[in-house]
Amino acid sequence: MQEAIKQARIAFAKDEIPIGAVIVHKGKIISRAHNQVELLKDPTAHAEMIAITQATNYLGAKWLLGSEIYVTIEPCSMCTGALVLARIKNIYFGAQDPKTGACGSVVNLAKNKKLNHRIEVKGGILEKECSSLMTEFFKKKRIQEAAVNN
Numbered sequence: 799m800q801e802a803i804k805q806a807r808i809a810f811a812k813d814e815i816p817i818g819a820v821i822v823h824k825g826k827i828i829s830r831a832h833n834q835v836e837l838l839k840d841p842t843a844h845a846e847m848i849a850i851t852q853a854t855n856y857l858g859a860k861w862l863l864g865s866e867i868y869v870t871i872e873p874c875s876m877c878t879g880a881l882v883l884a885r886i887k888n889i890y891f892g893a894q895d896p897k898t899g900a901c902g903s904v905v906n907l908a909k910n911k912k913l914n915h916r917i918e919v920k921g922g923i924l925e926k927e928c929s930s931l932m933t934e935f936f937k938k939k940r941i942q943e944a945a946v947n948n
Contacts, residue, residue: 814835
């Protein structure tokens with residue numbers, strides 16, 4: 799999770815929502831990513847989506863069988879859906895996302911029995927550190943917005 803937090807800090811420094819993700823396969827980190835929505839002007843450029851692409855390229859396979867993702871915030875429905883389609887084994891996340899979380903907070907796509915694959919999920923890993931990055935980022939955004947409006 800520490801590596802995912804490093805990625806989230808990179809996103810923060812680039813004025814992106816500070817979410818970081820790493821994918822591990824057979825005990826080795828095979829991808830590292832952070833949000834790039836603003837940079838790429840792409841609403842799908844979430845850390846998890848970029849990490850999935852990097853990991854499948856690394857493995858030369860369309861599935862991430864036996865792999866695990868560590869992400870600082872609970873994945874949204876798009877990212878969880880992509881992780882189901884990629885057949886990842888485990889999702890480990892830091893802080894819950896009560897507005898868009900799709901691993902139990904709003905919906906639980908990771909465990910949906912109607913889907914062709916289910917993922918083991920464990921949240922709350924270094925939760926305070928992951929959550930504080932988000933809080934600090936949005937506090938900074940509100941201050942910047944207030945300065946522009948005054």
